[in-house]
Amino acid sequence: MSELQRQSEMLVESLVRAEVKDLHSYHVPGSSGLLKLDAMENPFSWPGHLQNAWFDKLKEIDANxxxxxxxxxxxxxxxxxxxxxxxxxxxxxxxxxxxxxxxxxxxxxxxxxxxxxxxxxxxxxxxxxxxxxxxxxxxxxxxxxxxxxxxxxxxxxxxxxxxxxxxxxxxxxxxxxxxxxxxxxxxxxxxxxxxxxxxxxxxxxxxxxxxxxxxxxxxxxxxxxxxxxxxxxxxxxxxxxxxxxxxxxxxxxxxxxxxxxxxxxxxxxxxxxxNYHVLSEQTESLRAARSELTAGLQAIDGLQVYESEANFVLVRCLQASAREVFTRMKELGVLIKCLDGGHPSLKNCLRLTVGKPQQNVQMLTALTASLVELSTRKSSV
Ligand SMILES: Cc1ncc(COP(=O)(O)O)c(C=O)c1O
Structure with missing residues (x-):
């Protein structure tokens, strides 16, 4: 460690509030190459005519x-x-x-x-x-x-x-x-x-x-x-x-x-x-996609599914470790949120953001494959 770094560390030790030292920076996992269904984002982009109007509007901005x-x-x-x-x-x-x-x-x-x-x-x-x-x-x-x-x-x-x-x-x-x-x-x-x-x-x-x-x-x-x-x-x-x-x-x-x-x-x-009607149409279709996703989840063995009024669905893995399911789904190209460890009542829970219908099918397929694979692995050891 350089002398400069050592001195900085000493200053941090004496000056930074104890509560801050105990904190960790908010971690956002990398999502490159993955189907990103972890952060309750709307998966739809704007229609072409609106994108064009947007670019025209941005051209007029005085960023100085x-x-x-x-x-x-x-x-x-x-x-x-x-x-x-x-x-x-x-x-x-x-x-x-x-x-x-x-x-x-x-x-x-x-x-x-x-x-x-x-x-x-x-x-x-x-x-x-x-x-x-x-x-x-x-x-x-x-x-x-x-x-x-x-x-x-x-x-x-x-x-x-x-x-x-x-x-x-x-x-x-x-x-x-x-x-x-x-x-x-x-x-x-x-x-x-x-x-x-x-x-x-x-x-x-x-x-x-x-x-x-x-x-x-x-x-x-x-x-x-x-x-x-x-x-x-x-x-x-x-x-x-x-x-x-x-x-x-x-x-x-x-x-x-x-x-x-x-x-x-x-x-x-x-x-x-x-143009709020465009966003409203998108959120309306996400509500319909949520119903389909919920039904798809309910059909999977070993999952407890919580009814949702939001653009995500909470599930609890009853026969597998949520952390292992999360990791396996990531390997299969789907990023969701693992909540296990966040709070005792979220033990073995995963949060799935509602995507476009085709994305939800991909997520359901990855989830089912991960659960089947993990339970087979468990029963063969
Ligand atoms: C309940 C709730 N409130 C507020 C926020 C933060 O929203 P924003 O992106 O506007 O900071 C979130 C984000 O996940 C949320 O779940």
Whole structure:
């Protein structure tokens, strides 16, 4: 080791926060040459005419200039698409939208604004891992409340955790990731009513379900709703958004870094929102593909399949090791997500993103082959 490196290590040892030293960087596995069904991306690209319009729009961009700091073009289109003005008028209140570099950035802004050493974050478990990770980044307490065995909400346990920890921030992903199920509106309302903190309803998978909890922002002073364009086809743009009372959003906006939505994202998202029916048609066909995939999975021996309202399906391997199945599927050219080890109740679980029908057939074939092969191998030793 060079002297320079040794000195850097000593400085890191003395200066970096202990919680950060304990963390690992977020690992994204390589997917080159693989059928990528691990990250809940929309597999469809845009039709030719839209791609052409997109390239024409990008040509006009002045990349030498900073972006519009409030991304007003995107903001206004979202307002219209979500009928925010109608909701605000109905409740006689002021509602706003704040944009983030993915919803991940919004979670971070919420945590930085609200949490303190005494009052932290509460979320069901298992759920989206970023809630806990960001609590660690920010250095605040995080409390997970176990879901029931079938991944439904244990409302009594949740309400008693609210009383015990008095969190300033509660995250409820509806549908939940990685389990795919919804939490009922009455359960969400019971949590909101019991909470003295802010409840963030994370509707990242909203496009794949009939559930829509946005009206809650016009009913309760302590609810905001978070959504993203990632799952409807624009994961690469990084655009998440928070909808809620202007009183809340003005505070969060103080911690949003200026120019967090770059010029390319703003221009692309404007065009996508003007043509939202194209994305809606794609998400509709993914819902149909999900039903077919679920039926295909249910026909496989040795799998427990969880019904999903999102663009992925959770399965549990009952007679094989999920890690071995994951590895074998990768060798067969299909990348999915292995959740084993992420949380005790996800033992032997895999998460399969819904792809195009033909991709789902390829995934089912690889999954079946892996399970058969592994069980044969097991019985011959
Ligand atoms: C429940 C949930 N919320 C938020 C996100 C993050 O979305 P984004 O890509 O907008 O950061 C994800 C991503 O997987 C998610 O599952």
């Amino acid at each position: 200039r900073y972006p519009d700091p409030s991304a007003s073009g995107v903001n206004q289109r979202l307002r219209k698409l979500l009928n925010v003005d109608v909701l605000a008028a109905r409740a006689n209140t002021e509602l706003s939208i704040m944009l983030g570099n993915g919803s991940d950035e919004i979670i971070q802004i919420l945590a930085m604004t609200l949490a303190s050493k005494e009052r932290g974050i509460l979320a069901p478990e298992p759920s989206f891992v970023m809630y806990q990770m960001i609590a660690k980044f920010v250095g605040i307490p995080y409390h997970g409340v176990e879901l029931n065995e079938d991944f439904s909400l244990d409302l009594n346990a949740f309400l008693s955790s609210i009383r015990a920890y008095n969190p300033s921030l509660i995250f409820l992903a509806v549908p939940n990731n990685p389990t795919g199920n919804l939490f009922g509106v009455n359960e969400v309302k019971a949590i909101v009513e019991a909470s003295k903190g802010l409840v963030v309803v994370d509707e990242a998978y909203m496009a794949f379900t009939g559930s829509d909890l946005l009206p809650l922002i016009a009913e309760y002073p302590n609810v905001v709703v978070m959504r993203t364009l990632s799952k409807v086809g624009l994961a690469g743009l990084r655009l998440g958004f928070l909808i809620g009372s202007t009183v809340w959003l003005n505070e969060f906006d103080k911690l949003r870094l200026p120019y967090n939505i770059n010029v390319l994202t703003q221009a692309s998202a404007e065009l996508a929102l003007d």
